[in-house]
Amino acid sequence: MEQDFAQARRLMVEHQIRARGVSNERVLAAMREVPRHLFVPEDLRYAAYGDHPLPIGEEQTISQPYIVAVMTELLSPEPGDRILEIGTGSGYQAAVLGRIVREVWSVERIASVAAQAERNLEAVGAANVHVVVGDGTLGLPERAPYDGIIVTAAAPSVPEPLFDQVADGGRLVAPVGSRHLQDLVCYTRRGGDFVVRSWGGVAFVPLIGTYGWEV
Ligand code: SAM
Numbered sequence: 656m657e658q659d660f661a662q663a664r665r666l667m668v669e670h671q672i673r674a675r676g677v678s679n680e681r682v683l684a685a686m687r688e689v690p691r692h693l694f695v696p697e698d699l700r701y702a703a704y705g706d707h708p709l710p711i712g713e714e715q716t717i718s719q720p721y722i723v724a725v726m727t728e729l730l731s732p733e734p735g736d737r738i739l740e741i742g743t744g745s746g747y748q749a750a751v752l753g754r755i756v757r758e759v760w761s762v763e764r765i766a767s768v769a770a771q772a773e774r775n776l777e778a779v780g781a782a783n784v785h786v787v788v789g790d791g792t793l794g795l796p797e798r799a800p801y802d803g804i805i806v807t808a809a810a811p812s813v814p815e816p817l818f819d820q821v822a823d824g825g826r827l828v829a830p831v832g833s834r835h836l837q838d839l840v841c842y843t844r845r846g847g848d849f850v851v852r853s854w855g856g857v858a859f860v861p862l863i864g865t866y867g868w869e870v
Contacts, residue, residue: 660692663704667691671706672724679728685754686724691717694745694775713765716860717745718807726805729828729841729854732756736802739820741791742862746772746784748807753784760798762791764863792864794820801825809837809859814866818842818849830859834868 668687677683692703694717699709708716718726726748732738736756740749743763749772753759761784763769769788776784787795792814794804799820806817806829813829821827821844830837839854861868 660690660704664691667704667706667720671721675721677721677724677728679731681732681755682724682727682751685727685751686720688754689747689750690779691720691747693778694747694750711745711768712771713768714860715744715765715768717747718859722857723748723751725854726807726828726839727751727755729839730803730805730826732803737798738803738805739795739798739801740805740807741794741814741817742807743769743772743786744807746775746781746786748805749784749786750776750779750781752805753781756802757783759784760787760795760801761785762787762789762795764788764790790864792816792862792866796820804828806830806862807859808862808867809834810862810867812866813840813842814862814864816866818844830857834861 692700695703695709708719711717732755737758738752738756740761743761749759749761766788769786773786794816800822802825804817804827809830825844827842830839832838839857842849842851
């Protein structure tokens with residue numbers, strides 16, 4: 656069984672991710688290594704390596720593998736980096752990042768979702784990933800600055816507090832737009848300025864909080 660999952664993971668990386676243009680070898684290696692089937696509900700494990708998001712309960716989702724890869728590549732993670740994720744969900748994106756960087760902090764709004772993510776992360780031995788329950792639109796200022804910030808829920812605009820928490824040279828990746836369709840944007844900090852580029856259209860569940868959407 657584990658061998659089948661490992662084979663499915665290799666095919667996922669080659670056909671869904673590398674074939675669509677993701678070329679960062681650290682990202683590809685991490686996604687070959689992290690057992691995605693341990694981040695989805697048990698009755699959906701058979702579908703864990705499909706080319707789509709999956710439900711994880713509480714009306715939340717684990718993102719499509721390709722989108723996880725694209726967002727991780729946009730973040731340009733380096734081994735010494737400290738990363739902040741907003742929207743822990745299943746913990747999968749954080750685990751992928753945890754394979755590449757020194758330390759990941761991840762904030763989740765729903766306590767039961769965060770608790771399941773912690774169990775998932777423990778099951779795969781992701782000891783450098785830390786989950787915090789709270790409103791991630793405020794960031795996590797007590798651990799700032801971060802070399803990268805990744806928002807994995809749809810924001811009406813980038814939450815203002817996050818800009819202050821990115822280190823110089825750091826990246827901030829977020830889906831920004833309406834509740835149903837967003838543009839994936841990547842900001843890079845250059846001193847007091849940010850250079851922005853757009854990747855294209857994505858669809859995430861809403862970011863709910865002080866600097867996000869109302870419930
Ligand atoms: N990164 C996740 C993964 O790898 O499974 C997928 C994230 S899921 C698409 C979006 C998550 O963002 C949900 O779990 C949701 O509860 C969470 N969320 C929404 N608003 C939030 C907020 N203000 N702070 C923290 N988490 C939030």
